[in-house]
Amino acid sequence: MDFTDEQIDRIIQMAWEDRTPFEAIEYQFGIKENEVRKIMRKEMKKSSFIMWRERVKSRKTKHKSFSQADRFKSKNQK
Numbered sequence: 001m002d003f004t005d006e007q008i009d010r011i012i013q014m015a016w017e018d019r020t021p022f023e024a025i026e027y028q029f030g031i032k033e034n035e036v037r038k039i040m041r042k043e044m045k046k047s048s049f050i051m052w053r054e055r056v057k058s059r060k061t062k063h064k065s066f067s068q069a070d071r072f073k074s075k076n077q078k
Contacts, residue, residue, distance in 0.1 A: 001029075001030065001031065001035075003029070003039075007029065008039060008043060011025060011029060011031075011036060011039055012039070012040065012043060012044070014028075015036050015039075015040055015052070015056075016052065018055075018059055018061060018062070019061050020061075020062075021061060021062055022036060022062060037053075040052060040053075
């Protein structure tokens with residue numbers, strides 16, 4: 001897929017966020033984890049990419065299933 005610079009920046013930002021699972025990136029941009037890795041590898045310095053990969057491997061939240069049941073819902077919300 002071809003993404004704009006703005007979309008690539010957003011994908012990278014979401015990938016760096018600890019609490020944003022890959023499923024959320026897939027939902028928003030239609031790409032799976034391996035495509036996110038390819039973008040990160042291409043757009044980042046090698047040392048930054050390696051550091052990011054190490055962080056992602058140890059984060060359970062990056063691989064959590066994305067569902068509405070996992071989201072906070074206020075008691076005041078219908």
